[in-house]
Amino acid sequence: MSTQNILEKHAPERHNILMILHDLQDHHPQNYLTEEALEATARYLKLTKASVYGVAGYYTMFSLKPRGRHIIRVCVSAVCELKKSESVIAHLESTLGIKTGQTTPCGLFTLELSECIGQCHEAPSMMIGQAVYNNLDAERIREVIESIRNQG
Ligand code: FES
Incomplete structure (x- = not known):
């Protein structure tokens, strides 16, 4: 369009x-x-x-520079922080091979941080595009990223 x-x-x-x-x-x-x-x-x-x-x-939701096809936003507000959002970030950084704020060389993912996304009862949480992922641990993160990679 x-x-x-x-x-x-x-x-x-x-x-x-x-x-x-x-x-x-x-x-x-x-x-x-x-x-x-x-x-x-x-x-x-x-x-x-x-x-x-x-x-x-x-507004932080707008970007003036190119980003990946999928924007990953990890919640770092209070509840997620208590539930170890820093380990979610560490797993994502190592799985994707980038640091927060960066885009993968293939252009598929950009890793960003977010304020509360309203999923505190199932923290730690992140969004990828409009989809929400809760109760994140290393295994769940690996599955989610793999499934998106497989979709291309
Ligand atoms: S603090 Fe993370 S979803 Fe609310």
Whole structure:
């Protein structure tokens, strides 16, 4: 879907800016907002480029640089921290061969941290895209990553 098609799914009103930026980012295979997308959004909403860049830069859910096809977000809020989210991160880093904040060389995964994702009762938890994974341990992490790798 082209940038213009994505923009036109939304009324050209300023209060739609977050939905538009989400939609543009979600449709990019590298999960980020390109310069072209930000400039097109500014024109569409009749805003300055600086204000659109300001919004995109303010929210941590938006990325201005290319990321992997699957974004892994490990919860590091209080309950998950108590349930050893640092060991979840360590397992993911060793399984993927990257550090937090990095993307695998194959472009499949980016590893990020997240605030509470509302799964405290089954912590430690993470999201990959929109899917939630709970009660994580080394074995579960290996299974999840393997299954996504096998899907390509
Ligand atoms: S603290 Fe991790 S899901 Fe709530």
